[in-house]
Amino acid sequence: MRFGRIAWQGAIHEVTPGADGRVRLADGREIAEGRFTWLPPVEVGTVFALGLNYADHARELAFKAPETPLVFLKGANAITGHKAFSRRPADATYMHYECELAVVIGKTGYRIAKEDAMEHVAGYSVANDYAIRDYLENYYRPNLRVKNRDACTPLGPWLVTRDEIADPMKLALTTRVNGKTTQQGTTADMIFDIPTLIAYLSSFMTLNPGDVILTGTPEGLADVKAGDVVETEIEGVGCLINTIVDDQTWFANA
């Protein structure tokens, strides 16, 4: 199954895919794209993100691969839905996307063994973990000013249940900017795989339904400018679309 969340006619609805790109409400009505607002497919709890979790990307950034997972957290302010805008500040010189497999936790657990870890996964989604490298500093790096900016982590469009994905460690990741492919990789190249990440995080904190792990990105970063349409796609999970806007557009009254 795949589930989305939308805002439509004054209420939040959980939806499933309908015909011809429409979404289907629980009562069977189907709504056309463009007539509703996509929300992140889960109301997120704690959001974890991984740095340098693909060997090629670590090389690209001139780091050696980490020996324990390099984890940072995001607040709910950072998360936005499918087809939303993300802001590139006027003073930024390098803002890049990161296509990432998002793992959504479905069952509470503490000190989860690796071999039991997948039972705690509700499903998967696609995340785009934008970074603005101008603001990088060497304290708790990557720092929140780079990674926890309002609406700079699109998530969606769907939560795809675990049973639909036979092997989450063998999915193609692709990013296109204005239709041109700029990033290609496979989840097979993750340094710390999903069970390892769940076991590691739950070794010191309880994981709960709605917690999300963004599992890192492969190489292929590129600067994105206002007006760019960025598609991050993961095989079998979905294609998440986001548009970069400038300060003037972002801060304008509507």
Next chain:
Amino acid sequence: MEAHEPAISGAVYGVILNDRDSLERMGAALADAPYKGAPKAPVLYIKPAGTLVGRGTVVRLPAGESAVEVGATVGIVFGQGAARLAPEAVPAAIAGYVVVADLSLPHASYYRPAIREKCFDGACPVGSRVVPAAEVGDLAAVSLRTYVDGSLVQTRSLADLLRDVPTLVADVSEFMTLRRGDTLLVGVIWQAAQARAGSRVRVEADRVGSVEFEIAAGEGAA
């Protein structure tokens, strides 16, 4: 001890190196690798939902750990959303203050995010009451005291904050929205006093309140 509910339930953000004393004590290390310079923006971290506990809680450390730094601090609790605030607009956004013991496993390096060190379950004991800002008055006049098993082990004053409350909130809200009910801690000191497993800890802040809890050793292998 009976465990109580924490006074806050929103997102909690913390900050390190927001006092002159800590920066002075770190001294030349700030200029060297890996930091290569003193921080420019506030150095923030997140205390996720599972860290929040109230007074009377027994905080169990992660496996293999037997001591914890007790970062006595005060949280700014927001009464309305704070985004892109100028310093002079900050007071109107503040509902009040709450006393917090921001716990960290000791870590020598601030280079990478300290998730295991700061985000383990129970790592943020919080007082039972948000005290209205008017009752607290000038935060610079507030002193904090940390007691371990009844002995005073550390005092600090909020008079030497590098960024005072209006400046800190302005700098943070420049890029991220603090929502109504969220909390921003004003900072913990570098290498705060430690408490060992088995001890009872109390943090108190003038006019803001106190929070008391116990530390228990992590069970099992690391």
